[in-house]
Amino acid sequence: MTAHIHDNTRIGQVSLKVSNLERSIEFYTEVVGFQLLRQTADTAELTVDGKHPLLTLKFIENAVILPRQSAAGLYHFAILVPNRVALGLSLRNLLAHEIEIGQGDHDVSEALYIHDPDNNGIEIYADRPRDQWKKDANGYYIMGTDPVDAEGLVAISENLPWQGLPEGTVIGHVHFHVSNLLKAQQFYCDVLGFDITCRYGSSAMFVSAGGYHHHMGLNIWAGEGAPPAPEHAAGLDYFELIVPNPTELEAVVVRLTAAGYGVEERDGAKYVADPFRIHIKLVTDGQTV
Template sequence: MNFHNAPVTYVDHVALKVQDISRSLTFYQQVLGFQVMSRTPAKAFLTADGENVLLTIEQPDQTTPKQAGTTGLYHIALLLPARADLSAFVRHLDSLGIHFGAADHLVSEAIYLPDPDGNGIEVYIDRDPSSWLWNDGSVAMTTDPLSFTSLLAEPTRSWEGLPEDTVMGHIHLHVSDLGRAEQFYCQGLGFNLVNRFGAEALFLSDRNYHHHIAVNTWAGKGAPAPSATSAGLLSFSIRYPDERTRQEVICQLEAIGAPVVEDEAMYMTQDPSGNAIQLVLD
């Protein structure tokens, strides 16, 4: 099943604040392999296929360094279409001398690295969903060492930038309180809790994906929101399959007391930790 198309509800776009847009564009083009769809002096719209914007980077006036110990972005996660693409990406990073982290999560294989502002980035591939282990609505995930021997045994191909079928696979957020986050993302936005990682992280999805959104308290329980000028997350977009579903979600958000603002048919909300969210249509 394709977990990033209708009728699935999923994250399809993230907007980030950066301190130096020229520095960031060099990274996102040369290291990650994005294309620039369009840009202004202070904003750039990045794409993998030339048609869909996956990431927007923006340099507001007087942006300050990303604040540690606050809510906001833990990482964005770019989902590649094939394991050979991840293998090519690893070879590409090695050729550039870039240090990175890696993990096998049972459901996926992942590479981790920061952008120049310290925004976390995951680049990953999914294992076949038929191999995911489910038990009473919970999917098994872990963090094991990645087998580079196996990954690099994939047929060798050159890295020519993000494949056009790359999507925003998920987003992982720092929040201040897991209980309030669970109510907001499940009762409000309509996602299902598919993994409770101890008392510090939740994984949420639609239609049995391993996760479209994850939240954690690793920045500290009760962590404050970052300052308005801090580099980091500006907003992210959740795409609903139709207007009926979106209106149901808006009613659910209002029922739990979450803010919903409409501006020219664009609906915005904010989770209890201050993370801004656009509710968009397929």
């Protein structure tokens, strides 16, 4: 029987390893728009609603900052804002900080791309209504790379104050460099149970739960056979995969264990590493409150 993860599965918190905690806090609050929730000597939790952490920053002493697209690991994590007005406000704030901005109209969404001081990729995006998403003859979502209507985004948010990322902002998806797409498909689809929603030639694929355009992107743009990112490098610490209930969590753990993946329990949560040493924290909705 083909594995199928629950339709209500979603991405939760992202935890990043950073080389300079204060610098990263300043970037993620002033440039990206998070609020600082709490801080210790070597960690910071950032939020959008003032209650729940959405991004954790973990200081790594003497952390190596890797060149972009040089190892398996984080390509970008994607911050989903509620609407085009919020995306326009983010664009205006990024322009005010004069940082390099990439962009793409992906048909299903409009996206802005930046990098933090440690070369961690960040996407800030707004979805188009789901009834506007189109599929090709193979049943895959059509996701293009046209230019974003930047002038329209600036205009729609004109005369509105920048107040950071609004409530309702979530981590919409995560996108990884992997060393082999077939291995990635075997893990994320055959074992975890995600559905393939789009293929980008033979170099990238997108997978999701519940018909979303993608909860994960997987690519070999760092090269076939790219090595895992070193543990002491800045980059992804882990990301949360949230399933709706304990029964679904147990089913996922059973599939992982049967496939030979070691599931570790600590801090009341379960952790597993994919074939590329990308770490996943498995939790239920109730554990995130």
